[in-house]
Amino acid sequence: MTGPGSEIERLIELMAKLPGLGPRSARRAALALVKRRERLLLPLAQAMAEVAERVALCEVCGHVATGPRCGICTDARRDATRLCVVEDVADLWALERAGVFKGRYHVLGGTLSALDGVTPESLRIPELAARVRAEGVVEVILAVGATMDGQTTAHVVADYLEGTGAEVTSLAKGVPVGGELDYLDDGTISAALSARKAF
Amino acid sequence: MDWRDEGLLLGIRDHGESSAIIDVLTVHHGRHSGLVRGGAGQKMSAVLQPGTQLALEWRARLEEHLGHFRVEPLQSRAAGIMAGRGTLAAFNAMAALIQALVPERAPDQGLHDASVALADALAAQAPDWPAIYARWEVQFLETLGFGLDLERCAVSGAPDGLAFVSPRTGRAVTREAGSPWAGKLLPLPGFLIGRGEPSAAAVVEALQLTGWFLANRAVAAMERDALPEARERLLRLLDRAAAAPGGG
Numbered sequence: 001m002t003g004p005g006s007e008i009e010r011l012i013e014l015m016a017k018l019p020g021l022g023p024r025s026a027r028r029a030a031l032a033l034v035k036r037r038e039r040l041l042l043p044l045a046q047a048m049a050e051v052a053e054r055v056a057l058c059e060v061c062g063h064v065a066t067g068p069r070c071g072i073c074t075d076a077r078r079d080a081t082r083l084c085v086v087e088d089v090a091d092l093w094a095l096e097r098a099g100v101f102k103g104r105y106h107v108l109g110g111t112l113s114a115l116d117g118v119t120p121e122s123l124r125i126p127e128l129a130a131r132v133r134a135e136g137v138v139e140v141i142l143a144v145g146a147t148m149d150g151q152t153t154a155h156v157v158a159d160y161l162e163g164t165g166a167e168v169t170s171l172a173k174g175v176p177v178g179g180e181l182d183y184l185d186d187g188t189i190s191a192a193l194s195a196r197k198a199f
Numbered sequence: 200m201d202w203r204d205e206g207l208l209l210g211i212r213d214h215g216e217s218s219a220i221i222d223v224l225t226v227h228h229g230r231h232s233g234l235v236r237g238g239a240g241q242k243m244s245a246v247l248q249p250g251t252q253l254a255l256e257w258r259a260r261l262e263e264h265l266g267h268f269r270v271e272p273l274q275s276r277a278a279g280i281m282a283g284r285g286t287l288a289a290f291n292a293m294a295a296l297i298q299a300l301v302p303e304r305a306p307d308q309g310l311h312d313a314s315v316a317l318a319d320a321l322a323a324q325a326p327d328w329p330a331i332y333a334r335w336e337v338q339f340l341e342t343l344g345f346g347l348d349l350e351r352c353a354v355s356g357a358p359d360g361l362a363f364v365s366p367r368t369g370r371a372v373t374r375e376a377g378s379p380w381a382g383k384l385l386p387l388p389g390f391l392i393g394r395g396e397p398s399a400a401a402v403v404e405a406l407q408l409t410g411w412f413l414a415n416r417a418v419a420a421m422e423r424d425a426l427p428e429a430r431e432r433l434l435r436l437l438d439r440a441a442a443a444p445g446g447g
Contacts, residue, residue: 019216116212119428148249151281152291156432158284173278185245187278194282 008034060131062107062124063092072104079103083166084141085128085157087111087150095143103141106131111149112156120156129160142170146191200266201258204228205273207315208251209294213239219247221268223255224297224314229305233257233268246270248277249294250318279322285440286321288433289332293317295427296336300343300417310342329437330390330397333405337391340409345369345416347408349392352376363387366411385411399441406434 008030016026033041057063058070065071072078082103086092092105108123120126132140140161144150158168174192175181181189206225214220219238224230233255238247246253252274259266280290293314301310317335320328340346346369351358353370354377362374363384371392377384388404389395397405414426 146281147244148277148281148287148291151287152429155284155287185272186275187245187248190275190278191282194278 057107061105062089062109063105064089077102080135081138082141083128083132083135083137083139084143085154086143087145087153091143101141103139108144108153108157111144111147111153113149120160123153125157125160128157129164132161132164132166137164137166139167139169142168144170146171146173200260200262200264201256202228204255204257206231206253206255207311207318208247208249208253209298210249211238211247215239219243220265221247221270222298223253223268224301224311225255225306226308226311227306228257229307230297230301230303231257232303233259233266235268235270238270245275245277246272248275250276250280250290250322252276252315252318276318276322279324280318283321283324285433285436286324286328288429288436289328290318290321291429292427292433293332293335295429296339296413299423299427300339300413300421302421307342310339313338327397329399329402330405332433333388333391333397333402333409336406336409336413340412340417343417343420345412345420347371347412349387361387361392364408366415369412399437403434403437403441406437410434 012026012030015021015029016023054066055064058065058073059068060073063070079102083106084101084103085106087108089107092107095101106128110118112118142154144154161168172195174195204225204227206223208223210222212220217237217239219235220232221235222232237243251272254271254273256269257266280286313335317331320331348370352373354372357373360373361371363372363377364387366385371387385408386404388401390397390401391405
């Protein structure tokens with residue numbers, strides 16, 4: 001049996017590197033693209049070329065943007081005195097989906113990791129402290145993961161923010177909406193019990 | 200090859216899209232790494248937090264292979280450890296020191312038990328956790344083969360009045376015998392030999408003492424550049440606490 005041409009093989013090879021795709025599913029996706037050339041392949045290729053050409057990280061917050069600054073940083077209706085610090089762009093999108101936070105963001109781009117050589121400088125933490133001072137921020141919300149790495153990063157961020165005058169807060173930890181106690185891990189139950197409040 | 204054991208989870212790194220490589224301090228097999236299939240997924244994220252005590256089943260075709268772990272949580276400590284800035288920093292320092300300075304697959308039940316005891320104290324937010332951490336570092340030095348001799352004076356043989364440690368030999372010296380060289384000797388905080396209270400300043404002194412031997416003996420022996428940043432961070436944190444009003 002003759003295999004597909006080298007261009008298709010290259011496409012499959014690249015697509016297989018995407019999250020959620022392996023060699024088999026990449027092969028199916030590539031075949032679907034080839035079969036829907038006008039409806040899918042060409043528009044997708046054009047969209048990807050445009051993204052590659054125009055999209056970069058916002059120079060202020062680290063969100064993806066089509067100019068030097070993202071839509072959130074240029075939106076005058078957003079509360080510039082409250083900053084929400086997130087690990088990644090995906091976390092920013094999750095908060096935006098909830099639609100409850102009207103302030104601005106600062107995307108760290110990961111968590112600290114000595115093993116992987118991730119330092120405060122590579123996470124744009126010094127830039128955050130400078131931004132808080134320059135923009136007169138009154139509250140910094142640490143919306144990082146409730147993991148050991150996430151919380152270590154949060155403490156380092158808090159250290160950098162000392163002396164800026166901004167109040168540093170963090171997200172609550174506990175029972176998720178729709179969560180049943182029987183299915184929760186010990187750590188979550190323990191955190192929820194510690195953070196209980198008047199009912 | 201396969202075995203069953205239990206161990207303290209020190210660290211985890213994603214491997215590929217859904218797997219993770221974990222580093223565990225086991226009871227009978229030393230510090231050991233292995234792959235956990237699905238370890239990077241949401242279902243496992245609460246289980247695979249550093250500090251968790253795990254039941255482990257390790258399998259590999261050959262002993263020198265990385266191998267696969269099947270894990271079950273025995274005790275979760277992450278939430279307790281994360282509840283305090285200091286306890287989190289102390290756990291990170293302990294895990295980083297073990298990962299940096301303990302060779303893989305060298306069994307040492309004493310180190311496991313001491314590390315579990317420290318992790319338990321950190322998770323429980325024990326008020327004296329800084330002193331427990333300092334004593335753990337003294338034991339850690341012994342594990343690495345650089346144990347301090349704090350029983351009696353290296354000069355006079357006296358068991359009382361010990362106040363310094365020689366940076367050259369790691370042996371204690373009394374105040375009387377050590378005074379002429381006080382500037383060259385390391386102060387020995389009393390609580391490490393069962394005398395005096397472990398004040399914040401004394402704990403910092405203890406960490407400076409153990410830190411000297413870790414940096415100048417253990418780090419060099421393991422051909423590392425420096426002590427892990429997590430350990431430096433803990434020292435800075437405790438130093439600040441000692442400098443704060445009422446901290447000393």
